[in-house]
Amino acid sequence: MDSKTLCEYKKRYRRYHHHAWAGGIMLSLLLALRIFLEISGVSIDDRVMLLLGVALILYISLALALTYRYRSGLDAAEEQPPVSEDVERARLEAEVERERIRAEAKARKKAAKAAAKARKKELKEQEKKGG
Numbered sequence: 001m002d003s004k005t006l007c008e009y010k011k012r013y014r015r016y017h018h019h020a021w022a023g024g025i026m027l028s029l030l031l032a033l034r035i036f037l038e039i040s041g042v043s044i045d046d047r048v049m050l051l052l053g054v055a056l057i058l059y060i061s062l063a064l065a066l067t068y069r070y071r072s073g074l075d076a077a078e079e080q081p082p083v084s085e086d087v088e089r090a091r092l093e094a095e096v097e098r099e100r101i102r103a104e105a106k107a108r109k110k111a112a113k114a115a116a117k118a119r120k121k122e123l124k125e126q127e128k129k130g131g
Helices: 003-040 046-069 071-075 085-130
Strands: none
Touching: 003 046, 003 071, 046 071
């Protein structure tokens, strides 16, 4: 399959996947509504609830079947817009600059740590001589 078809399949997969989840949620809400109405004492004909439940189950089944049909769209890679050379060069320069700044910070930290260690060693030696 070409990439255009795969991208279209991916869109359809997402759509039907969403509908399958939504159908499951609606079925759960229907069940909760039925239980709530039964507790409240409101009587609704069971055939109405059965009809709505079967309709939602068919809706979910259809969405799942179509999700299965378009699952090959998951292999589709997102289309990347072409990047001009100037933009790519600027991105690379910014990345190099970030790395240079990180390296400088690391070197400063290492030098400060070495200076602190030398100062600590010097103080220890003075304590030995003085004490």
